[in-house]
Amino acid sequence: MLNKLNQSIYYLDNDENKERPTLGLVCGDKYSLVIDAGNSVQHAKEFLNEIKRLHVPPIKYLVITHGHWDHFLGLNEFDSSIIIVNNLTNEILTTWQNYSFDDESLQTYVDSKWMSPKCMEIIKSEMPTRESFRLNAPDIIFEKSLTIDLGNKVCVLEKVRSTHSNDSTIIYVPDDKVLFLGDSAYGTTTNGLFHIKQSVLLPMIEDIQKYDANYYLLGHESICDLEEMNLYWKELISTSNVTNSTSLEKAVANFELVYSRTPNSNEHFFLRAFVNDQRIQSR
Ligand SMILES: [Zn+2]
Structure with a gap:
Protein backbone atom coordinates (compact mmCIF):
# COMPACT_ATOMS: atom_id res chain seq x y z
CA MET A 1 0.00 0.00 0.00
CA SER A 100 25.64 -9.10 -17.17
CA PHE A 101 23.28 -10.75 -14.73
CA ASP A 102 23.82 -14.46 -15.30
CA ASP A 103 25.02 -16.59 -12.35
CA GLU A 104 28.63 -16.74 -13.43
CA SER A 105 28.99 -12.99 -14.01
CA LEU A 106 27.27 -12.15 -10.72
CA GLN A 107 29.65 -14.42 -8.84
CA THR A 108 32.63 -12.73 -10.51
CA TYR A 109 31.39 -9.30 -9.41
CA VAL A 110 30.87 -10.50 -5.83
CA ASP A 111 34.34 -12.09 -5.75
CA SER A 112 35.85 -8.80 -6.99
CA LYS A 113 33.81 -6.89 -4.35
CA TRP A 114 32.06 -4.86 -7.06
CA MET A 115 28.76 -6.22 -5.80
CA SER A 116 27.61 -7.25 -2.33
CA PRO A 117 26.44 -10.84 -1.72
CA LYS A 118 23.08 -9.40 -0.63
CA CYS A 119 22.73 -7.62 -3.97
CA MET A 120 23.41 -10.87 -5.83
CA GLU A 121 20.83 -12.66 -3.72
CA ILE A 122 18.15 -10.04 -4.49
CA ILE A 123 19.00 -10.08 -8.20
CA LYS A 124 18.67 -13.85 -8.28
CA SER A 125 15.29 -13.86 -6.55
CA GLU A 126 13.69 -10.67 -7.95
CA MET A 127 15.01 -10.18 -11.48
CA PRO A 128 13.15 -12.55 -13.84
CA THR A 129 14.79 -13.11 -17.27
CA ARG A 130 17.99 -11.71 -15.86
CA GLU A 131 20.20 -13.68 -18.28
CA SER A 132 19.38 -11.10 -20.96
CA PHE A 133 19.02 -8.13 -18.62
CA GLU A 227 11.27 18.02 14.90
CA GLU A 228 12.66 14.51 14.42
CA MET A 229 15.03 15.76 11.75
CA ASN A 230 16.28 18.59 13.94
CA LEU A 231 16.93 16.14 16.77
CA TYR A 232 18.86 13.93 14.35
CA TRP A 233 21.07 16.88 13.28
CA LYS A 234 21.55 17.97 16.88
CA GLU A 235 22.70 14.51 17.98
CA LEU A 236 25.02 14.22 14.99
CA ILE A 237 26.61 17.62 15.63
CA SER A 238 26.97 17.18 19.37
CA THR A 239 28.65 13.77 18.98
CA SER A 240 30.89 14.94 16.14
CA ASN A 241 32.04 17.91 18.23
CA VAL A 242 33.44 15.68 20.98
CA THR A 243 35.14 13.13 18.70
CA ASN A 244 38.70 14.04 17.81
CA SER A 245 40.61 10.76 18.09
CA THR A 246 40.41 7.06 17.24
CA SER A 247 39.41 6.18 20.80
CA LEU A 248 35.75 5.50 21.57
CA GLU A 249 36.47 5.71 25.31
CA LYS A 250 37.87 9.21 24.87
CA ALA A 251 34.91 10.29 22.76
CA VAL A 252 32.43 9.01 25.36
CA ALA A 253 34.42 10.65 28.17
CA ASN A 254 34.49 13.95 26.24
CA PHE A 255 30.76 13.71 25.66
CA GLU A 256 30.09 13.18 29.39
CA LEU A 257 32.40 16.04 30.32
CA VAL A 258 30.85 18.53 27.89
CA TYR A 259 27.16 17.60 28.26
CA SER A 260 27.17 16.30 31.88
CA ARG A 261 25.26 13.14 30.95
CA THR A 262 25.83 9.77 29.33
CA PRO A 263 25.10 9.50 25.59
CA ASN A 264 21.79 7.86 24.61
CA SER A 265 21.80 4.89 22.24
CA ASN A 266 21.63 7.03 19.07
CA GLU A 267 24.45 9.24 20.32
CA HIS A 268 26.52 6.20 21.19
CA PHE A 269 25.98 4.86 17.68
CA PHE A 270 27.09 8.21 16.20
CA LEU A 271 30.15 8.45 18.49
CA ARG A 272 31.26 5.03 17.28
CA ALA A 273 30.69 6.04 13.65
CA PHE A 274 32.77 9.24 14.03
CA VAL A 275 35.53 7.31 15.81
CA ASN A 276 35.53 4.83 12.93
CA ASP A 277 35.81 7.78 10.55
CA GLN A 278 38.88 9.05 12.45
CA ARG A 279 40.34 5.53 12.13
CA ILE A 280 39.74 5.47 8.39
CA GLN A 281 41.16 8.99 7.93
CA SER A 282 44.28 8.13 9.94
CA ARG A 283 45.11 5.03 7.87
ZN1 LIG B 1 22.78 4.27 -0.39
Whole structure:
Protein backbone atom coordinates (compact mmCIF):
# COMPACT_ATOMS: atom_id res chain seq x y z
CA MET A 1 0.00 0.00 0.00
CA LEU A 2 1.21 3.49 -0.83
CA ASN A 3 1.19 6.05 1.95
CA LYS A 4 -0.49 9.33 1.11
CA LEU A 5 1.29 12.33 2.59
CA ASN A 6 -1.05 14.86 0.97
CA GLN A 7 -2.99 15.46 -2.27
CA SER A 8 0.12 15.21 -4.42
CA ILE A 9 2.76 13.19 -2.57
CA TYR A 10 2.82 9.45 -1.94
CA TYR A 11 5.49 7.00 -0.84
CA LEU A 12 6.06 3.28 -0.50
CA ASP A 13 7.63 2.29 2.82
CA ASN A 14 11.10 0.84 2.92
CA ASP A 15 11.35 -2.89 3.67
CA GLU A 16 14.66 -3.74 5.27
CA ASN A 17 14.03 -7.51 5.16
CA LYS A 18 14.09 -7.27 1.38
CA GLU A 19 16.71 -4.47 1.17
CA ARG A 20 14.06 -2.19 -0.30
CA PRO A 21 14.40 1.59 0.17
CA THR A 22 11.56 4.11 0.37
CA LEU A 23 10.14 5.07 -3.05
CA GLY A 24 8.41 8.40 -3.70
CA LEU A 25 5.76 9.81 -6.04
CA VAL A 26 5.04 13.50 -6.66
CA CYS A 27 2.01 14.39 -8.81
CA GLY A 28 1.36 17.64 -10.64
CA ASP A 29 -1.62 18.59 -12.82
CA LYS A 30 0.01 17.18 -15.96
CA TYR A 31 2.74 14.74 -14.97
CA SER A 32 4.05 12.65 -12.11
CA LEU A 33 7.63 12.15 -10.93
CA VAL A 34 8.98 9.05 -9.21
CA ILE A 35 11.86 9.10 -6.75
CA ASP A 36 14.06 6.01 -6.97
CA ALA A 37 13.40 2.95 -9.08
CA GLY A 38 13.49 0.21 -6.46
CA ASN A 39 16.04 -2.52 -5.83
CA SER A 40 14.79 -4.93 -8.50
CA VAL A 41 12.35 -5.51 -11.34
CA GLN A 42 9.96 -7.04 -8.81
CA HIS A 43 10.12 -4.03 -6.46
CA ALA A 44 9.53 -1.60 -9.33
CA LYS A 45 6.59 -3.63 -10.68
CA GLU A 46 4.90 -3.70 -7.27
CA PHE A 47 5.33 0.07 -6.92
CA LEU A 48 3.99 0.72 -10.44
CA ASN A 49 0.95 -1.48 -9.76
CA GLU A 50 0.18 0.56 -6.67
CA ILE A 51 0.54 3.81 -8.64
CA LYS A 52 -1.82 2.56 -11.37
CA ARG A 53 -4.63 2.25 -8.85
CA LEU A 54 -4.34 5.96 -7.96
CA HIS A 55 -5.19 7.22 -11.48
CA VAL A 56 -2.61 10.01 -11.26
CA PRO A 57 -1.07 11.84 -14.26
CA PRO A 58 1.48 9.76 -16.24
CA ILE A 59 4.95 9.22 -14.79
CA LYS A 60 7.01 11.44 -17.02
CA TYR A 61 10.13 11.50 -14.83
CA LEU A 62 12.16 9.16 -12.66
CA VAL A 63 14.91 10.58 -10.45
CA ILE A 64 17.58 8.28 -9.01
CA THR A 65 18.87 9.70 -5.71
CA HIS A 66 22.32 8.03 -5.88
CA GLY A 67 24.23 5.17 -7.42
CA HIS A 68 23.56 2.40 -4.91
CA TRP A 69 22.01 -0.71 -6.47
CA ASP A 70 18.99 -0.84 -4.16
CA HIS A 71 17.86 2.55 -5.52
CA PHE A 72 18.21 1.93 -9.26
CA LEU A 73 18.06 -1.74 -10.29
CA GLY A 74 14.33 -1.42 -11.05
CA LEU A 75 14.83 1.42 -13.54
CA ASN A 76 14.17 -0.57 -16.73
CA GLU A 77 10.52 -0.82 -15.66
CA PHE A 78 10.27 2.94 -16.24
CA ASP A 79 11.13 2.72 -19.94
CA SER A 80 8.44 5.23 -20.93
CA SER A 81 9.74 7.81 -18.43
CA ILE A 82 12.64 10.25 -18.62
CA ILE A 83 15.34 9.03 -16.25
CA ILE A 84 17.29 11.78 -14.46
CA VAL A 85 20.56 11.48 -12.53
CA ASN A 86 23.40 13.79 -11.57
CA ASN A 87 26.76 13.47 -13.37
CA LEU A 88 28.40 11.42 -10.59
CA THR A 89 25.53 8.94 -10.35
CA ASN A 90 25.73 8.64 -14.13
CA GLU A 91 29.36 7.53 -13.84
CA ILE A 92 28.32 4.71 -11.51
CA LEU A 93 25.38 3.68 -13.71
CA THR A 94 27.67 3.58 -16.74
CA THR A 95 29.66 0.83 -15.04
CA TRP A 96 26.48 -1.10 -14.26
CA GLN A 97 25.28 -0.82 -17.86
CA ASN A 98 28.16 -3.13 -18.82
CA TYR A 99 27.21 -5.78 -16.25
CA SER A 100 25.64 -9.10 -17.17
CA PHE A 101 23.28 -10.75 -14.73
CA ASP A 102 23.82 -14.46 -15.30
CA ASP A 103 25.02 -16.59 -12.35
CA GLU A 104 28.63 -16.74 -13.43
CA SER A 105 28.99 -12.99 -14.01
CA LEU A 106 27.27 -12.15 -10.72
CA GLN A 107 29.65 -14.42 -8.84
CA THR A 108 32.63 -12.73 -10.51
CA TYR A 109 31.39 -9.30 -9.41
CA VAL A 110 30.87 -10.50 -5.83
CA ASP A 111 34.34 -12.09 -5.75
CA SER A 112 35.85 -8.80 -6.99
CA LYS A 113 33.81 -6.89 -4.35
CA TRP A 114 32.06 -4.86 -7.06
CA MET A 115 28.76 -6.22 -5.80
CA SER A 116 27.61 -7.25 -2.33
CA PRO A 117 26.44 -10.84 -1.72
CA LYS A 118 23.08 -9.40 -0.63
CA CYS A 119 22.73 -7.62 -3.97
CA MET A 120 23.41 -10.87 -5.83
CA GLU A 121 20.83 -12.66 -3.72
CA ILE A 122 18.15 -10.04 -4.49
CA ILE A 123 19.00 -10.08 -8.20
CA LYS A 124 18.67 -13.85 -8.28
CA SER A 125 15.29 -13.86 -6.55
CA GLU A 126 13.69 -10.67 -7.95
CA MET A 127 15.01 -10.18 -11.48
CA PRO A 128 13.15 -12.55 -13.84
CA THR A 129 14.79 -13.11 -17.27
CA ARG A 130 17.99 -11.71 -15.86
CA GLU A 131 20.20 -13.68 -18.28
CA SER A 132 19.38 -11.10 -20.96
CA PHE A 133 19.02 -8.13 -18.62
CA ARG A 134 21.02 -4.96 -19.32
CA LEU A 135 20.52 -1.79 -17.31
CA ASN A 136 19.10 1.12 -19.34
CA ALA A 137 20.97 4.44 -19.52
CA PRO A 138 19.58 7.66 -18.01
CA ASP A 139 18.13 10.37 -20.31
CA ILE A 140 19.01 13.59 -18.48
CA ILE A 141 22.26 14.20 -16.63
CA PHE A 142 22.62 17.35 -14.54
CA GLU A 143 25.66 18.79 -12.78
CA LYS A 144 24.39 20.76 -9.81
CA SER A 145 20.64 21.31 -9.86
CA LEU A 146 17.56 21.01 -12.01
CA THR A 147 13.99 22.31 -11.66
CA ILE A 148 11.06 20.39 -13.10
CA ASP A 149 7.46 21.57 -13.44
CA LEU A 150 4.86 18.80 -13.29
CA GLY A 151 2.00 21.26 -13.89
CA ASN A 152 1.46 23.60 -10.93
CA LYS A 153 3.92 21.48 -9.00
CA VAL A 154 7.60 22.27 -9.01
CA CYS A 155 10.34 19.84 -7.96
CA VAL A 156 13.86 21.07 -7.28
CA LEU A 157 16.66 18.53 -7.68
CA GLU A 158 20.04 19.29 -6.20
CA LYS A 159 23.29 17.38 -5.86
CA VAL A 160 24.34 17.92 -2.24
CA ARG A 161 27.35 17.24 -0.10
CA SER A 162 26.62 14.07 1.86
CA THR A 163 28.06 11.78 4.52
CA HIS A 164 26.66 8.77 2.63
CA SER A 165 27.94 9.15 -0.94
CA ASN A 166 29.45 11.92 -3.03
CA ASP A 167 26.70 11.58 -5.65
CA SER A 168 23.61 12.32 -3.51
CA THR A 169 20.64 14.08 -5.09
CA ILE A 170 17.82 15.47 -2.95
CA ILE A 171 14.38 16.45 -4.27
CA TYR A 172 12.48 19.38 -2.80
CA VAL A 173 8.80 20.11 -3.35
CA PRO A 174 8.38 23.74 -2.25
CA ASP A 175 4.56 23.80 -2.49
CA ASP A 176 4.31 21.02 0.04
CA LYS A 177 7.49 21.72 2.03
CA VAL A 178 8.59 18.13 1.53
CA LEU A 179 12.19 17.04 1.02
CA PHE A 180 13.22 13.63 -0.30
CA LEU A 181 16.69 12.92 1.07
CA GLY A 182 17.42 9.48 -0.34
CA ASP A 183 20.25 8.07 1.79
CA SER A 184 22.17 11.37 1.89
CA ALA A 185 21.91 11.88 5.67
CA TYR A 186 23.28 8.45 6.57
CA GLY A 187 26.82 7.20 7.08
CA THR A 188 28.59 4.73 4.87
CA THR A 189 30.61 1.51 5.11
CA THR A 190 34.26 1.35 4.03
CA ASN A 191 36.12 -1.95 4.24
CA GLY A 192 33.44 -3.34 6.52
CA LEU A 193 33.60 -0.35 8.89
CA PHE A 194 30.52 1.84 9.29
CA HIS A 195 31.47 5.51 9.61
CA ILE A 196 30.05 9.01 9.21
CA LYS A 197 32.29 11.36 7.24
CA GLN A 198 33.00 14.04 9.82
CA SER A 199 34.44 16.48 7.29
CA VAL A 200 31.19 16.58 5.28
CA LEU A 201 28.73 16.69 8.17
CA LEU A 202 28.31 20.46 8.53
CA PRO A 203 28.45 21.20 4.78
CA MET A 204 25.74 18.55 4.26
CA ILE A 205 23.49 19.97 6.96
CA GLU A 206 23.95 23.41 5.41
CA ASP A 207 22.93 22.07 1.97
CA ILE A 208 19.85 20.33 3.36
CA GLN A 209 18.72 22.96 5.85
CA LYS A 210 18.55 25.70 3.25
CA TYR A 211 15.29 24.09 2.14
CA ASP A 212 12.29 24.99 4.24
CA ALA A 213 10.64 21.61 4.85
CA ASN A 214 8.13 20.13 7.29
CA TYR A 215 8.50 16.52 6.16
CA TYR A 216 11.55 14.51 5.15
CA LEU A 217 11.50 11.20 3.32
CA LEU A 218 14.56 9.05 4.01
CA GLY A 219 15.77 6.03 2.09
CA HIS A 220 15.55 3.56 4.92
CA GLU A 221 13.29 5.25 7.47
CA SER A 222 10.35 6.45 5.39
CA ILE A 223 9.17 9.69 6.96
CA CYS A 224 10.44 12.16 9.59
CA ASP A 225 8.91 15.46 10.63
CA LEU A 226 10.93 18.63 11.18
CA GLU A 227 11.27 18.02 14.90
CA GLU A 228 12.66 14.51 14.42
CA MET A 229 15.03 15.76 11.75
CA ASN A 230 16.28 18.59 13.94
CA LEU A 231 16.93 16.14 16.77
CA TYR A 232 18.86 13.93 14.35
CA TRP A 233 21.07 16.88 13.28
CA LYS A 234 21.55 17.97 16.88
CA GLU A 235 22.70 14.51 17.98
CA LEU A 236 25.02 14.22 14.99
CA ILE A 237 26.61 17.62 15.63
CA SER A 238 26.97 17.18 19.37
CA THR A 239 28.65 13.77 18.98
CA SER A 240 30.89 14.94 16.14
CA ASN A 241 32.04 17.91 18.23
CA VAL A 242 33.44 15.68 20.98
CA THR A 243 35.14 13.13 18.70
CA ASN A 244 38.70 14.04 17.81
CA SER A 245 40.61 10.76 18.09
CA THR A 246 40.41 7.06 17.24
CA SER A 247 39.41 6.18 20.80
CA LEU A 248 35.75 5.50 21.57
CA GLU A 249 36.47 5.71 25.31
CA LYS A 250 37.87 9.21 24.87
CA ALA A 251 34.91 10.29 22.76
CA VAL A 252 32.43 9.01 25.36
CA ALA A 253 34.42 10.65 28.17
CA ASN A 254 34.49 13.95 26.24
CA PHE A 255 30.76 13.71 25.66
CA GLU A 256 30.09 13.18 29.39
CA LEU A 257 32.40 16.04 30.32
CA VAL A 258 30.85 18.53 27.89
CA TYR A 259 27.16 17.60 28.26
CA SER A 260 27.17 16.30 31.88
CA ARG A 261 25.26 13.14 30.95
CA THR A 262 25.83 9.77 29.33
CA PRO A 263 25.10 9.50 25.59
CA ASN A 264 21.79 7.86 24.61
CA SER A 265 21.80 4.89 22.24
CA ASN A 266 21.63 7.03 19.07
CA GLU A 267 24.45 9.24 20.32
CA HIS A 268 26.52 6.20 21.19
CA PHE A 269 25.98 4.86 17.68
CA PHE A 270 27.09 8.21 16.20
CA LEU A 271 30.15 8.45 18.49
CA ARG A 272 31.26 5.03 17.28
CA ALA A 273 30.69 6.04 13.65
CA PHE A 274 32.77 9.24 14.03
CA VAL A 275 35.53 7.31 15.81
CA ASN A 276 35.53 4.83 12.93
CA ASP A 277 35.81 7.78 10.55
CA GLN A 278 38.88 9.05 12.45
CA ARG A 279 40.34 5.53 12.13
CA ILE A 280 39.74 5.47 8.39
CA GLN A 281 41.16 8.99 7.93
CA SER A 282 44.28 8.13 9.94
CA ARG A 283 45.11 5.03 7.87
ZN1 LIG B 1 22.78 4.27 -0.39
